[in-house]
Amino acid sequence: xxxxxxxILKDGVVKKGDILKVDNFLNxxxxxxxxxxxxxxxxxxxxxxxxxxxxxxxxxxxxxxxxAALPFGVPVVFAKKARSANISDDxxxxxxxxxxxxxxATLLVSKQYLSPEDKVLILDDFLANGAALNALISxxxxxxxxxxxxxxxxxxxxxxxxDSIREKGIRIESLARIASMDEAGxxxxxx
Numbered sequence: 001x002x003x004x005x006x007x008i009l010k011d012g013v014v015k016k017g018d019i020l021k022v023d024n025f026l027n028x029x030x031x032x033x034x035x036x037x038x039x040x041x042x043x044x045x046x047x048x049x050x051x052x053x054x055x056x057x058x059x060x061x062x063x064x065x066x067x068a069a070l071p072f073g074v075p076v077v078f079a080k081k082a083r084s085a086n087i088s089d090d091x092x093x094x095x096x097x098x099x100x101x102x103x104x105a106t107l108l109v110s111k112q113y114l115s116p117e118d119k120v121l122i123l124d125d126f127l128a129n130g131a132a133l134n135a136l137i138s139x140x141x142x143x144x145x146x147x148x149x150x151x152x153x154x155x156x157x158x159x160x161x162x163d164s165i166r167e168k169g170i171r172i173e174s175l176a177r178i179a180s181m182d183e184a185g186x187x188x189x190x191x
Contacts, residue, residue, distance in 0.1 A: 001041050001175035003034070003037065004034070004176045007025060008187060011024050015183070020178070026060075026064070026154075030063050035063065038068050040071050042068060042071075042173060043072055051072055051119050052120070053075055053076075053121075054120070055077050055078075055079070055121070056077075057079045057132055058079060061123060061125055068123055068151070079136060080109070081106065082108075092109050093107065094106070094107050094142070096131050096135035098131070098132070107136070109139050118140075119146045119148050120147050120148060122136045122137065122140065123152075125152075125154065126152065127152040127154070127162050127174060133161065133165055137165070147170060148171070150165070150171070150172045152172060153174075153175055156178050
């Protein structure tokens with residue numbers, strides 16, 4: 001998606017530790033109009049697929065998924081990172097390592113919101129080593145849901161997480177695929 005690539009070049013900042021900071025439009029301050037256009041793009045890319053739910057992870061995936069889901073007309077289910085008083089005891093859960101936060105987390109989804117009847121599109125903000133996306137795939141598999149594919153805003157293609165997931169037969173549609181980036185500000189995209 002050319003618009004997203006241009007926004008990354010304009011507003012993105014590459015930080016030490018292979019971090020791409022895009023929090024002024026993607027995951028802290030949000031650009032809902034951009035998210036809606038991303039949703040329209042994913043809707044076009046997955047045209048003809050029956051999708052009954054969109055699945056994402058707390059927290060940065062929620063806003064993107066909620067707005068991007070509008071063209072699909074289906075509910076968004078987000079995997080919580082902590083058990084709270086308002087989630088049932090009957091959950092699917094998986095553990096995941098967060099690259100950005102460098103910590104382990106548990107993702108939980110109530111069984112009442114994900115079932116074998118569901119046809120799931122997974123949406124997330126980033127794909128690097130694939131840990132978060134693999135965890136969401138595992139949650140959908142635990143539920144017995146059919147995974148239609150995954151939509152990712154930004155994929156760090158050079159980290160090969162997407163490659164390993166694609167090798168499993170999961171379709172991934174990334175709107176911006178980064179081939180390389182460095183702290184001097186150089187970002188190149190996969191053609």
